[in-house]
Amino acid sequence: MVASASNMARQVLDATDIKRAVTRITHEILEKNRNSDDLVLIGIPTRGDELAARIAAKMSEVEGKTISFGSLDITMYRDDLRMRPARGLEPTSIPEDIDGKVVVLVDDVLMSGRTIRAALDALNDHGRPRAVQLAVLVDRGHRELPIRADFVGKNLPTSMSERVQVRLSLTDDADDSVTITGGEE
Amino acid sequence: MKHLLSTRDLSREDATLILDTAQELLAVAERPVKKLPTLRGRTIVNLFYEDSTRTRISFEAAAKRLSADVINFSAKGSSVSKGESLKDTALTLQAMGADAVVIRHSASGAPHLLAESQWMRGAVVNAGDGTHEHPTQALLDAFTMRRHLGELDGKNIVIVGDVLHSRVARSNAYLLSTLGANVTLVSPPTLFPVGIETWPVATSYNLDASLESADAVMMLRVQNERMNASFFPSAREYSRRYGLNAQRVAKLAEHAIVMHPGPMNRGMEITADVADSDRSVIVEQVTNGVAVRMAVLYLLLSGSQTPEAIES
Numbered sequence: 001m002v003a004s005a006s007n008m009a010r011q012v013l014d015a016t017d018i019k020r021a022v023t024r025i026t027h028e029i030l031e032k033n034r035n036s037d038d039l040v041l042i043g044i045p046t047r048g049d050e051l052a053a054r055i056a057a058k059m060s061e062v063e064g065k066t067i068s069f070g071s072l073d074i075t076m077y078r079d080d081l082r083m084r085p086a087r088g089l090e091p092t093s094i095p096e097d098i099d100g101k102v103v104v105l106v107d108d109v110l111m112s113g114r115t116i117r118a119a120l121d122a123l124n125d126h127g128r129p130r131a132v133q134l135a136v137l138v139d140r141g142h143r144e145l146p147i148r149a150d151f152v153g154k155n156l157p158t159s160m161s162e163r164v165q166v167r168l169s170l171t172d173d174a175d176d177s178v179t180i181t182g183g184e185e
Numbered sequence: 186m187k188h189l190l191s192t193r194d195l196s197r198e199d200a201t202l203i204l205d206t207a208q209e210l211l212a213v214a215e216r217p218v219k220k221l222p223t224l225r226g227r228t229i230v231n232l233f234y235e236d237s238t239r240t241r242i243s244f245e246a247a248a249k250r251l252s253a254d255v256i257n258f259s260a261k262g263s264s265v266s267k268g269e270s271l272k273d274t275a276l277t278l279q280a281m282g283a284d285a286v287v288i289r290h291s292a293s294g295a296p297h298l299l300a301e302s303q304w305m306r307g308a309v310v311n312a313g314d315g316t317h318e319h320p321t322q323a324l325l326d327a328f329t330m331r332r333h334l335g336e337l338d339g340k341n342i343v344i345v346g347d348v349l350h351s352r353v354a355r356s357n358a359y360l361l362s363t364l365g366a367n368v369t370l371v372s373p374p375t376l377f378p379v380g381i382e383t384w385p386v387a388t389s390y391n392l393d394a395s396l397e398s399a400d401a402v403m404m405l406r407v408q409n410e411r412m413n414a415s416f417f418p419s420a421r422e423y424s425r426r427y428g429l430n431a432q433r434v435a436k437l438a439e440h441a442i443v444m445h446p447g448p449m450n451r452g453m454e455i456t457a458d459v460a461d462s463d464r465s466v467i468v469e470q471v472t473n474g475v476a477v478r479m480a481v482l483y484l485l486l487s488g489s490q491t492p493e494a495i496e497s
Contacts, residue, residue, distance in 0.1 A: 073209065076221040076251075076483070086488030088202055089209040125218035 009165070013154060013178035018137065018168075021153030022051070025135050026058040028151050029104055038101045038130065041069040044119055045090035048107040050168045051137060055106060068095040072105075072126075077118035098127040104151075108166040110136040113147035138178055140164055159183050188300045188309040189481055191318040192360035200363055204328050206480035211473065213250060223487055224253035227284040232274070233312070234260040234290045239447055239471055240312050240322070244287045247478035253486075256283070271295060272304055279305035285486055286310070293317035308485040316350050316378075316411070322446050323356035325477040327364060329470050330401050333442050338365035343395045345371045345427055346405030346454050349378045349416070353446045354405055358386045369395050373427065375416040392427055396436045403444040404429050404454045420453055430456045434464055442466045 013021070033039060036059060043052030049071035056069035073090040075081075105119055116134060123132065135151035140158045158164060162183035167174045186199055195203075213219055229248040233241055241257070248255045258274075260266065265274065271290075278286060285308040288296050293315030300309040313319040327337065334340055342361050348354045348370050361368050362385040369387045370377070381388055389395055396402065407423065417423045429443065437443075443455075443465045451457045460467060 076223040081223060081487045084488060086484045086486075089206050091209060092212060121222070125220070126216060 009179040009181045011177055011179045012156060013138075013176075015176040018153070018176045018178070021137060022054050023058055025151045025153060026055050026062065029055070029133070029135065030059065030062065032133070032150065033102055036063045036065070036067055039067055039104060040095060040098055040101045040129075041067065041104050041106055042072050042094070042098075042123070043069065043106040044115060045071050045073055047166055047168050047171050048105075049091075050171050051108060051135075052104075052106040055104075055135065070095040072119060072122055074115060074118040074122050077121045079114060079118065092122075094126050098123070098129045100128070100130050102131045102133065103129040104133045104135055106135045108137050108168075109164050110134070110139045110147075110149050110152075111142050113143045113145035116147050117145055137166060138164055154178070156180070186484060188296075188311075189320050189485065190296050190300055190309065190311045192320045192323050192356045192363070193318070195320070195360065195363060197363050197365075200324070200327070200360060203324055203477065203480050203484060204331060206484060207324075207328050207473070207476040210479045210483070211476040213479070214472070214475070220250055220252060222252050223483055224248070224251040227253045227486055228256065228282055229253045229285045229287065229482065229486075230256045230258060230278050230281075230283040231312075232258050232278070232286050232288045234265065234288075234295070235313065237289055237313070239474065240289065240319075243471070243474040244310075244312060244321075244478050244482075246475045247482055250475070251479055251482055253284075253482070256281075271298065272302070275299055275302065275304035279307070283307045285482065287312045289313045291315055310481060310485065313352055315352070316355075317352050318356045319352040319446075320356050320360070321474070321478055321481060322353050323360040324481070325470060325474040326353075326357055326403065326444060326446070327360055328477050329444065329466055329473050330361075330366075330442070332473070333466065334400050334440070336365075337361060340366045340400040341369065341398050342366050342401050342403065343369045343371060343392075343399040344403045344405065345392055345429070347376050347407050347416075348372045348381070348405070349376045350408045350411040351405045355384075357403065358384050362386065369399075371395055371427070373417050373423070393433065393436070396433060397438070399437060399441050401442045401444060402429065402437065403446070404449075406446065406448065407450055407453050409450075424453050428454050428456065429459050431458055431462075434459050434462065437464070444470060446470070 041052040041056045043049035052069045056067045059067040070093045073092045075089050133150040136149045137153040138156050139149055139152045140156045163181045165179045167177045231244055245255050287310045289312040295314050296309050296311040311320055344354050358368050371389045371392050445467045
């Protein structure tokens with residue numbers, strides 16, 4: 001890890017690391033689920049949807065068939081709506097009927113677990129999957145709800161005062177990276 | 186944005202945010218569970234001093250799809266018929282804890298009065314006031330146009346009919362020009378309001394001349410209940426000069442759509458075959474109305490209203 005001045009951004013993952021993590025998560029999902037017939041990858045915007053698309057592309061390549069993916073906006077299900085100004089919505093596109101399927105939720109950073117709780121509620125209104133699993137690029141701890149990820153790109157123990165910034169090429173129009181800013185050392 | 190009183194107050198950013206939000210909410214109608222938990226525990230009062238079918242039902246459906254509690258109030262059969270004032274009704278609603286009031290009133294400016302008074306703290310949504318504005322109708326019209334025509338910049342929109350009494354025309358004129366469209370109002374000279382030259386629109390007395398370049402034609406209802414003078418010689422002459430019939434539709438460009446805010450006077454401003462043709466998006470306007478009103482209620486009610494939170 002590159003140590004630098006306390007308020008400078010520290011890069012913890014670069015584009016190659018993220019690519020490797022996506023590949024590893026892809027294989028772990030396939031390993032855990034044995035067959036990919038019933039798998040649907042659903043990303044949480046913003047960035048979770050891009051990651052879901054990448055995992056689906058990798059998985060389609062490995063399996064030799066098309067794995068479907070989609071996105072699920074959870075804004076309307078958040079538990080902090082009354083504490084913040086109203087915000088715009090992100091796209092939701094559920095690629096197929098999810099009843100009886102195995103849905104893998106994909107997000108960029110897992111922290112409090114509240115986003116995932118909202119996503120589980122949202123998913124419930126779209127159908128009844130046989131199972132729901134969770135894949136995240138970064139798990140930074142500080143959980144506030146009994147939720148854990150099944151597939152983790154990188155465990156990144158951080159302090160609450162730090163900020164983890166994920167950048168992905170399509171969403172952010174920048175090179176893939178994960179950086180930490182803030183915090184005192 | 187705390188209230189939605191007129192489209193004149195809406196910036197392009199606000200209007201686009203509402204339309205984009207509605208775009209996402211439209212899909213809720215397609216889901217197995219057509220309900221979002223967002224406004225759970227909020228109370229919305231539909232305060233209707235004037236008759237309405239689709240606007241009231243549409244607001245009610247929108248509020249219910251967001252899980253809000255809805256109280257419907259219509260002036261008929263309430264204490265208003267005993268002479269209760271708007272102020273006392275508002276105080277009652279405040280005492281009952283209404284988080285938002287959707288108001289339709291025959292007096293222009295009633296929603297402004299309600300919003301600016303200290304009678305109640307909730308958000309006020311104008312659902313049509315007199316001959317002034319009907320902002321959610323204009324938003325759903327713009328939304329419907331955007332779905333068929335793409336972004337509205339530079340699009341030619343022709344609005345035909347009783348502009349004088351039409352709150353729909355006024356709201357659309359301001360909203361569509363804010364969104365970059367070229368609006369032409371077509372009407373008999375007697376049915377243009379005083380001061381029309383200050384509106385951001387072009388005007389014409391000749392419908393046929395405006396049709397060829399139109400991307401959308403919106404027919405306005407001839408409001409018989411407000412016709413207290415002879416604005417035109419006869420219904421027949423009106424419909425011959427300003428009604429939309431199959432011959433006129435044939436002049437339209439292939440992609441152009443026909444709209445009407447409802448309720449229609451079939452045979453007056455629009456013929457039945459045009460209203461039911463595949464050019465007509467009149468039924469779709471109603472579907473879109475629910476999504477647009479959900480977006481408005483969500484944006485007004487869901488967030489924190491404290492100024493600090495809005496700045497951060």
